[in-house]
Amino acid sequence: MVVSLLLAIMFLLWYPNSYFKLMGGGKLIALIAGIDVFLGPLLTLIIFNTQKKSLKFDLLCIAIIQILAMSYGLYVMFEARPVFTVFNKDHFHVVSVVDVHPQELAKGKKDKWRTLSLTGPVLAAIGTPDKNDKVETAFAMVEAAHAYRYPRLYDEYEAHKSEVINVARPLKDLVKDDKNSAINDFLQDQNRPISDFAYLPIKSEVSEMSAVIDVTTGDLIKIIG
Known part of the structure; x- marks a missing residue:
């Protein structure tokens, strides 16, 4: 969902027509997709244990890390437009x-x-x-x-x-x-x-x-x- 929204912003506003390809947008999307699809779920899989008392805190930390990483990716796209x-x-x-x-x-x-x-x-x-x-x-x-x-x-x-x-x-x-x-x-x-x-x-x-x-x-x- 997040990646789809960012793609819409990139294609319709920041990188119209073929500018997406010309400016290397594919690499930026790969970075963001990697963060959204792999980073969060991977970290969750590593630390997930229903018996852990700190599970909620750990999941919160993962969410924050994912948001920060996504924000950085969005910033890079914005500055490269x-x-x-x-x-x-x-x-x-x-x-x-x-x-x-x-x-x-x-x-x-x-x-x-x-x-x-x-x-x-x-x-x-x-x-x-x-x-x-x-x-x-x-x-x-x-x-x-x-x-x-x-x-x-x-x-x-x-x-x-x-x-x-x-x-x-x-x-x-x-x-x-x-x-x-x-x-x-x-x-x-x-x-x-x-x-x-x-x-x-x-x-x-x-x-x-x-x-x-x-x-x-x-x-x-x-x-x-």
Whole structure:
């Protein structure tokens, strides 16, 4: 019951669509399921003895241990949730809570880049610093590889859609990479030809998948992998 509730929270709020897989959610669920299904019952089996005067106290201690362990698992999931999906040159990077220092978060240019989303990642792109601001320009150059960690460098994704379309590769190229089934399912859902779509790599700190792009609008349609 508890695991089912946590799964619902993860899939519907914190890790929508394919972000669960991209962020390594399977390992987190395995941890929580192990705690819920095995830890409590195992400890109970070890200490259970109807003749023990301290049985009620022992069972209470086990319940407390289980609750604490579950709380830790939930905290890990909460801190690992994706909060930004950032386009940068030729790929997307998914940013989790722990990827952004609170001081850097506060420097975001807009409210949506200064807030840690609870309902899935906010889409953004790495912008071009003002050339007259030499300090910011130098900072952007030095941190280019990790620009996604700095909301102060974010820009509206809408302003970079043409760039996304230009660097994206035809979706048909993914067919060669053993993703036929996922692509076929996607095309069936969309009821559109494969030529309408392109893709770019989308990365997290633990995994890499493919972001499907509409070649006309530049919208990020789906993550497959």
